[in-house]
Amino acid sequence: MAAVIRHAIAEGLVVLRERAAVSVILALALGVPIALAGVGLTIHQWLGPVADLSGQKSSVAVLLHPQLEAGERRRWIAELSTTHPDWVVSEVSSSDLAARLQRWFPYLEDLMDSGDATLPPLVEILTDNPESVTELEDRAEVLAIGPRSSIQQTLGQVARRLALIVGVVSFVLLAGAVLLAAVWVHLELYRHADEVIIMRLVGATEGTIRGPFLVAVAIPGILAGALAVVGSLTTVSGLSKLTAALGLSAMSIPPYVLVLQLAAGVFLPLVAALITFARHVGDATEN
Amino acid sequence: MIRLRSVSKEYERRTILDALDLQVDTGEFVFLTGPSGAGKTTLLRLLYAAERPTQGEVWVAGRRIDEMGRARLPLLRRKIGVIFQDFKLLRRKTVLENITFVLRIHGVAPREANRRAMKVLRRLGLQHRQAAFPDALSGGEQQRVAIARALAYQPRLILADEPTGNLDADLASELLSLLCDINYQGATVLVATHDHAILESIPARTLVLHQGQIHYDGMWPP
Numbered sequence: 001m002a003a004v005i006r007h008a009i010a011e012g013l014v015v016l017r018e019r020a021a022v023s024v025i026l027a028l029a030l031g032v033p034i035a036l037a038g039v040g041l042t043i044h045q046w047l048g049p050v051a052d053l054s055g056q057k058s059s060v061a062v063l064l065h066p067q068l069e070a071g072e073r074r075r076w077i078a079e080l081s082t083t084h085p086d087w088v089v090s091e092v093s094s095s096d097l098a099a100r101l102q103r104w105f106p107y108l109e110d111l112m113d114s115g116d117a118t119l120p121p122l123v124e125i126l127t128d129n130p131e132s133v134t135e136l137e138d139r140a141e142v143l144a145i146g147p148r149s150s151i152q153q154t155l156g157q158v159a160r161r162l163a164l165i166v167g168v169v170s171f172v173l174l175a176g177a178v179l180l181a182a183v184w185v186h187l188e189l190y191r192h193a194d195e196v197i198i199m200r201l202v203g204a205t206e207g208t209i210r211g212p213f214l215v216a217v218a219i220p221g222i223l224a225g226a227l228a229v230v231g232s233l234t235t236v237s238g239l240s241k242l243t244a245a246l247g248l249s250a251m252s253i254p255p256y257v258l259v260l261q262l263a264a265g266v267f268l269p270l271v272a273a274l275i276t277f278a279r280h281v282g283d284a285t286e287n
Numbered sequence: 288m289i290r291l292r293s294v295s296k297e298y299e300r301r302t303i304l305d306a307l308d309l310q311v312d313t314g315e316f317v318f319l320t321g322p323s324g325a326g327k328t329t330l331l332r333l334l335y336a337a338e339r340p341t342q343g344e345v346w347v348a349g350r351r352i353d354e355m356g357r358a359r360l361p362l363l364r365r366k367i368g369v370i371f372q373d374f375k376l377l378r379r380k381t382v383l384e385n386i387t388f389v390l391r392i393h394g395v396a397p398r399e400a401n402r403r404a405m406k407v408l409r410r411l412g413l414q415h416r417q418a419a420f421p422d423a424l425s426g427g428e429q430q431r432v433a434i435a436r437a438l439a440y441q442p443r444l445i446l447a448d449e450p451t452g453n454l455d456a457d458l459a460s461e462l463l464s465l466l467c468d469i470n471y472q473g474a475t476v477l478v479a480t481h482d483h484a485i486l487e488s489i490p491a492r493t494l495v496l497h498q499g500q501i502h503y504d505g506m507w508p509p
Binding site for chain 2: 006194200201203205206
């Protein structure tokens with residue numbers, strides 16, 4: 001095994017020296033999307049506590065007419081629950097509403113001194129589609145409908161879309177880089193076909209034959225992983241300064257993202273090379 | 288060492304070897320001769336498992352190799368030294384590297400590989416060409432490098448396909464004496480040649496292949 005590894009490293013470095021430019025291009029092609037994905041993941045993580053990234057149901061407040069009696073309110077809520085099974089309708093008690101108003105508008109303390117009996121009845125509707133609550137506007141029981149989405153939800157939507165775009169772009173670039181690695185190995189396999197045939201004829205095992213090619217793609221892969229880590233750290237450090245200037249919390253890359261970046265850099269080209277071997281080694285060499 | 292049972296080989300419906308039976312014992316020195324296209328190279332290729340027979344059994348070093356899986360072939364080939372007609376040298380490696388490369392594949396440590404390679408190069412008079420690349424060598428020198436590579440790892444069976452084809456008479460005689468030395472040390476040697484002068488230079492068992500069959504099996508001249 002030691003001899004196979006020694007041989008793989010020595011011959012892999014020869015392949016790398018012969019194709020230095022392609023190795024650098026491969027390292028960059030792999031490193032950039034991995035860095036991009038790492039930065040995207042970090043931003044997504046950072047936005048988590050600020051924005052609603054969970055995609056959970058939204059709550060819409062519906063203010064009812066004060067004249068509506070408790071019995072009528074219960075019937076109305078029951079009717080809504082029947083006609084809209086996807087809604088979760090619940091009445092907010094007067095004391096709860098008073099507590100909320102005091103929390104939201106502390107400067108209106110005097111207004112609240114008169115007690116919560118004067119407050120209009122309020123119901124909350126939990127739904128996947130806050131816009132659907134708009135249909136209640138025409139109902140006689142309804143005085144007003146609150147905002148259909150919160151700033152957290154809006155931020156969450158933006159963050160989710162951003163993450164999706166970064167994810168798709170990273171995936172496409174990464175797929176291109178992996179394809180580049182596979183094509184490179186394929187071409188090297190054809191370029192070295194005579195050597196592979198000779199190696200087979202003199203008793204080389206498949207591990208000995210494949211080793212140099214795997215080393216030749218693993219080294220740009222390690223470089224790509226390192227490049228991605230350095231690039232992500234630099235970018236996130238710059239973004240962190242920006243968020244600090246805006247008075248927002250600091251941004252930092254979670255350690256697991258760095259580990260994932262290194263692993264992606266090393267393993268993706270190796271997997272591409274192994275698949276290429278499995279598919280094409282027979283075409284390139286006849287023995 | 289070698290046993291063939293009813294071995295046939297066809298290429299595109301053309302019969303190259305036709306129900307061939309052959310036995311070569313360990314330590315034998317055997318010449319294989321016949322006109323061009325008689326099937327000498329095909330027979331050798333069957334023996335180092337570069338080809339599989341259309342039918343029949345091929346046994347080498349006690350193992351049936353016509354059914355051997357790809358993963359087990361390297362171990363078989365490490366017992367066989369093949370001197371190829373077209374040399375099969377690695378163009379991007381020097382003479383010394385061509386030999387050490389094979390030794391390293393066989394698990395020999397780099398320093399020991401260098402020592403053994405230099406020893407065999409000296410024996411073949413090529414030590415001064417150790418740093419040259421194959422394309423800078425004459426045909427005869429390339430032939431000797433191919434021979435050096437096949438001998439370096441001291442195989443139990445040597446298969447030589449026209450090993451003297453590119454050598455002058457003196458070098459050819461030197462090579463044959465080298466093969467004889469190796470044979471005396473216990474290796475089995477099978478040399479394919481169409482050069483009758485070589486057949487006459489060493490008293491050895493000779494097989495004459497013609498139209499895919501062995502027409503003569505005995506000492507030369509018949």
